[in-house]
Amino acid sequence: MEGGSSFVYVTIILTLIWLGLIYNPNLSAGMFVEEFFAGFVIALGTSFLTYKKFKGLGIKYFNPRRIAYFIVFLIVFLKEMVKANLHMARIVLSPSLPINPGIVEIETKLRQPSAKLFLGNAITLTPGTMTIDYDDNRAYIHWVDIKSTEIKKAGDIIKGKFEKLLRGVYS
């Protein structure tokens, strides 16, 4: 059946989210089974109604290589996030407010909408940059302290390692 892969994928993801939501340190086993099945049935129904919207996704994303790339992506992302916050704190606390803002344009080779979403989120939370809009394969980035206005050079600085890691996840 066409789209069966994305149906299974959406069901598994929804069930995992449900498991996280009903987690409770003093939940008894009987209660857990009841709640789990109620959630599972609702997850089946929801993914039956919505799986056509998630065409690009499928069970191939549970491949261990992709998951390993994704975990490396998360670690790099956390590190960059801490760096971004220290950078922002330094700007905010310095008396002269050393900013040099503007909107630049970068190019990305990623195609899948969810890959673009992760790249956009990562850019927003890393030092001094914020995604404003996507236009096919162009992204418009607000940058607090502009270092370069050329598409290619700015893209190399802004995307950093993220694009390479995401291509590992999605290729």
Next chain:
Amino acid sequence: MNIYFFYLIISILSLAIALGTYRLLKGPTASDRAVALDALTNITTALLVLIALLSSRFIYLDVALVYAILAFIGVVAIARYLEGGL
């Protein structure tokens, strides 16, 4: 948790909320107010979790979770409205 430490946290958060409220009231455009509101809801989520810890009720964490979800929906709805899509 040490009571003096609690006082320290509450005073830092109160100062942060006061600064955010200043921008919320003054902000020249509607977008400024929406940004301030977004920052304030994040602080409120943290405060709700702190209340759950102080009264040691696990169930209060659900309040924080639902608050975070509704805050996100609210921000997206405000954005749609400003853009003229609502």
Next chain:
Amino acid sequence: MIWLEYIGMIFILIGSLFFLFGTIGLVRMPDVYNRMQASTKTTTLGVLSFLFGIGLIELSWMIKLLIIALFVVLTAPVGASALARASYNAGVKLWEKSIIDKYKERKK
């Protein structure tokens, strides 16, 4: 495990300081986009650090707290991007000392 509690307190303190920096940025920055950068980044890491600290104090709550933190980390940047694009389309100007605006060139 008293030392875990102390580490948790340090994380809570760091989180609240980042909240404070974020709102200072909210007051000091000159235009909407810069304010949005300051507040979104710092409050997101603030929530993450604050909830992780509380999880260290009350270890059996950790999973649920990490789920809340994960949710905030996933949605805060999406909300910020939506709000930024909406304010641009609603006609909020960039700061007058901004050096470049590629988005405008694209729209014309």
